[in-house]
Amino acid sequence: MKLFYSLFFIMVISIPLFLGINTRQSNKCGEIRINIKMLEKHQENSVEKNKIVAAEIADLMAVERLENVARNNLGLRKMRPEETRLIILGGGKGHDL
Numbered sequence: 001m002k003l004f005y006s007l008f009f010i011m012v013i014s015i016p017l018f019l020g021i022n023t024r025q026s027n028k029c030g031e032i033r034i035n036i037k038m039l040e041k042h043q044e045n046s047v048e049k050n051k052i053v054a055a056e057i058a059d060l061m062a063v064e065r066l067e068n069v070a071r072n073n074l075g076l077r078k079m080r081p082e083e084t085r086l087i088i089l090g091g092g093k094g095h096d097l
Contacts, residue, residue, distance in 0.1 A: 059065065070076040
């Protein structure tokens with residue numbers, strides 16, 4: 001009979017304990033799901049921003065735009081062949097041409 005009461009006491013104590021642990025784990029799971037959804041949304045926003053930035057960089061690096069800025073804003077122009085010179089620097093060990 002003493003064994004019966006001991007087992008009954010252990011069951012009475014352990015059932016609420018297990019229910020409490022289960023509730024805590026469920027709450028933790030819910031919090032983790034919310035965090036995952038927030039991180040997924042943040043990732044989507046970051047991917048969209050990266051696409052916009054990549055498109056802006058492509059526009060800024062376009063050859064036509066760079067030539068336009070060089071000519072109109074900086075006053076540069078392409079050199080004619082007769083304006084170019086070849087300069088050969090020699091000297092030093094291992095730099096023989």
